[in-house]
Amino acid sequence: MKRSWKWTLPAALAVVLVVGPLDAQQKNVLVSKKVATPPAIDTTIEDLWKEAPPLTVKVVGGRNLPGGSTEVTLRSVYSGDTVYFLMQYKDPT
Secondary structure, three states: OOOOHHHHHHHHHHHHHHHHHHHHHHOOOOOEEEOOOOOOOOOOOOHHHHHOOOEEEEEEOOOOOHHHEEEEEEEEEEEOOEEEEEEEOOOOO
């Protein structure tokens, strides 16, 4: 039986386009969420940060880290032409 490339190639391309983005979401990717109003640059963590998906990474090799490692949770939002980052971690001091 002879396969038709007319249908096989588009089907393979469709699979790659669907599976590719799913694979990228599973890796350590920080996604920046668009917000209408930029966050205030102060010591308060505003509710708008809850809209941004978190990315938690383990940081190792720090001299001042308890046990030499800690987890850092990163979030990112943007407004206009500016990107903002929130980094949270346990501070033993």
